[in-house]
Amino acid sequence: MSVIGTNYLGATHAAGMAEFGHHVIGVDIDSARVKTLNAGQSHIFEVGLEPMLERHTSTGRLRFTTDYTQIADWADVHFLALGTPSGSGGKTDLSQLHAAVDTLAPLLTKPALIVGKSTVPVGTAVALEQRIRRLAPAGDEIEVAWNPEFLREAYAVEDTMRPDRLVFGTHSAHALRVLEEIYAIPLTDRTPVVRCDLATAELIKASANAFLATKISFINAMAQMCQAAGGDVTLLADAIGYDKRIGRDFLNAGLGFGGGCLPKDIAALAVRADELGVHVLSDLIHSVEAINEGQRTELAELAIAQAGGDVHGKRVAVLGAAFKPGTDDTRNSPALTVADRLHAAGADVRIYDPQARLPPREGFTQVASVEQAAHRADITLHLTEWPEFRQIDPVALGELVRHKVIIDGRLKLHAPSWTDAGWKLVQIGRAGTL
Ligand code: UDX
Numbered sequence: 001m002s003v004i005g006t007n008y009l010g011a012t013h014a015a016g017m018a019e020f021g022h023h024v025i026g027v028d029i030d031s032a033r034v035k036t037l038n039a040g041q042s043h044i045f046e047v048g049l050e051p052m053l054e055r056h057t058s059t060g061r062l063r064f065t066t067d068y069t070q071i072a073d074w075a076d077v078h079f080l081a082l083g084t085p086s087g088s089g090g091k092t093d094l095s096q097l098h099a100a101v102d103t104l105a106p107l108l109t110k111p112a113l114i115v116g117k118s119t120v121p122v123g124t125a126v127a128l129e130q131r132i133r134r135l136a137p138a139g140d141e142i143e144v145a146w147n148p149e150f151l152r153e154a155y156a157v158e159d160t161m162r163p164d165r166l167v168f169g170t171h172s173a174h175a176l177r178v179l180e181e182i183y184a185i186p187l188t189d190r191t192p193v194v195r196c197d198l199a200t201a202e203l204i205k206a207s208a209n210a211f212l213a214t215k216i217s218f219i220n221a222m223a224q225m226c227q228a229a230g231g232d233v234t235l236l237a238d239a240i241g242y243d244k245r246i247g248r249d250f251l252n253a254g255l256g257f258g259g260g261c262l263p264k265d266i267a268a269l270a271v272r273a274d275e276l277g278v279h280v281l282s283d284l285i286h287s288v289e290a291i292n293e294g295q296r297t298e299l300a301e302l303a304i305a306q307a308g309g310d311v312h313g314k315r316v317a318v319l320g321a322a323f324k325p326g327t328d329d330t331r332n333s334p335a336l337t338v339a340d341r342l343h344a345a346g347a348d349v350r351i352y353d354p355q356a357r358l359p360p361r362e363g364f365t366q367v368a369s370v371e372q373a374a375h376r377a378d379i380t381l382h383l384t385e386w387p388e389f390r391q392i393d394p395v396a397l398g399e400l401v402r403h404k405v406i407i408d409g410r411l412k413l414h415a416p417s418w419t420d421a422g423w424k425l426v427q428i429g430r431a432g433t434l
Contacts, residue, residue: 001182002027002071003079004100006037006045006064008156008260009117009149010081014064015049016160017079018056018186026064043329045355048157072107077178081117081149081251090267092121096203096365105135105142109318112142113178117149119205119265121272123354124196125169145170145271146198147179148205153259165192209265210285216257217291223253223429227421233429234411253429255293255334255383258323263289263332296334298343298428299381305380306405306426312346315343315402317377320384321353328355335383336368338363338409350377356385370397372381375402385410394421 003014006028014026028034031048036043038390040054045177054063067411073420082100089094116125129144130225136142146169151159151412168179180187223233233253233391241248292434306316323333330336350365352373358366374380374397382389394417398404404423411427418425
């Protein structure tokens, strides 16, 4: 089989398929990335990925190429794992998917199954099938199925090898059989499978992300409520989370969601909902987005207020740059939005992250340790909840800063340890800390 596209999704899927025992060729237009992957190395930080790449590239079961002619005859199944970024107005930009199928299709002279993994607006799979059949010499013998991926960054390997569920979207019995053979190992492990039509498969992925985003915005709205009323949102989340119908996951209040998927995917779902006249859904999503954006604004404003109403010339220590712990990814990172706003307000921002490496940017100094970030800081911000930040000794850190004021934007620091060490600790939604 081939896997077209070798970023987070494609590289992990290709390695996972090899681990399931299949022979795989990964395809990408980026020759530098192909070279790295062929050497058994990963171009992204993802726990467990590199050992899998090493293992399977060394046996030849897994290879990477830039050349589509190598996969056209060789593979019966082609997975599409390309990026579907946001285009204008939040609408999905399908150009990578289109470019890939336009290159592959004219080379397809025998029956093949094309399996989409990317997150796409509902209706894309049917349109792609028509497009491929028009371009491929094998014509109607080419089938398209949709098998969305739910992997989380930092857990990509685990989620690929042991998925919560599999979704097989197809209108063909043959395609279904092929997918069942490909996923024989997780199916033997009793992984739940939803067999459905193409539109449902596309919508399942979009709604999973929209629901997760809604959970986060809901708890952040409740954090505002706790703040106003004098309650504690963490205890509230624990208590409602014990209800199995609700569950505790994704009820961590704080700076809200970011990353390469949730914000983009919910914006795309809202656009598609409007196109189809389902405005109740787009209205709901816009509220979720507004709450999420509000958390970033509020944190930046709080930092300014806590720094005496003006951060101009003040030193701000920012702990965390990645959009969540366990990854080096800073796409749409809430931490960076806050850091950017404080820089724009005139602050001298020093930022430390255990993994994320920022391209040089004006106004930011990226430093190599918590201590360097905190040196003579007027205010300290905890914005990405890396476990190592919970190990910080507030007494020792207190000796480095100019003012012992910290805003915990992720509600994960142990409040008594900080306050006992003489710090002013601010956590939105936890009574008594403001
Ligand atoms: C997400 C989905 O979880 C995954 O299924 C999908 O395939 C891709 O998008 P990912 O982007 O890796 O995965 O991040 P995720 O772990 O879902 O976190 C998203 C964001 O929500 C992060 O910024 C995180 O900090 C934030 N978050 C998460 C919260 O603010 N509170 C929570 O309780 C949980």
